[in-house]
Amino acid sequence: MPGRQDSGPDQSTSPGAPGTTTTQDPEELTAYTLGAKNRFLDNKLQLNAAVYYYDYKNYRAGGNDTEVWLGDYDYDNEQDMNEGGRDGNANGTGDGRMIGLDLSANWIITPKDRLNLTASYIQSEWTDLYIDYEYNQTFVGWDRDPSDPNAVAIYEDIPDDDFAGESMMQTPPLNINLTYDHNFTLPNGGSLKAALTVKYKTAYDLTWRPQDYPINHQEDFYTEDVNIV
Secondary structure, rough: OOOEEEEEEEEEOOOOOOOEEEEEOOOOEEEEEEEEEEEOEEEEEEEEEEEEEEEEEEOOOOOOOOOOOOOOOOOOOOOHHHHHOHHHHHEEEEEEEEEEEEEEEEEEEEEEEEEEEEEEEEEEEEEEEEEEEOOEEEEEEEOOOOOOOOEEEEEOOOOEOOOOOOOOOOOOOEEEEEEEEEEEEOOOOOOEEEEEEEEEEOOOOOOOOOOHHOOOEOOOOOEEEEEEO
């Protein structure tokens, strides 16, 4: 079922030069989904599946500001540090796509035992994310001891970045959730429900910049939860 979502205009203070304001085009999503729901074993087993294709336009690639200081930078000058600006383009938007598969199963094994399983696979990719840094130099050090009156600050050009073909952030390829619960009947007529849940996620990146590795990289992990009611 195709759909389209428009988040509306986003007007906010720019992370660029102090006091400036930028207006970003609204994020747009065209989504296609195809699914099926099925019941078996006298409705004791339910199996659902869905495939989808998401096409994003102007998707915000936030949380990856690159520090680019304006003018001369002095480590010992707090005012210079406070007046430093970030490049507005370093927190821009791009186009991307996500292709995924969702599976779920709910099985009533016995009147007291139930098993739930959900699994999802997602493949994400930036189709157009090009960062053109407006302030293309950053301070990297001094050519000698900074206490030397003849010391010269060294600046380095920041190359533009093209992330087309790279994975989008916050999209672990595989997610699996498995829950088993059992109802215990107590002598006084009450009941005790105990559930064990195991969640697993494959590795993924928290931000879209390869230069952020390994700080931006989340390794694969699993969690276990026990719930008693």
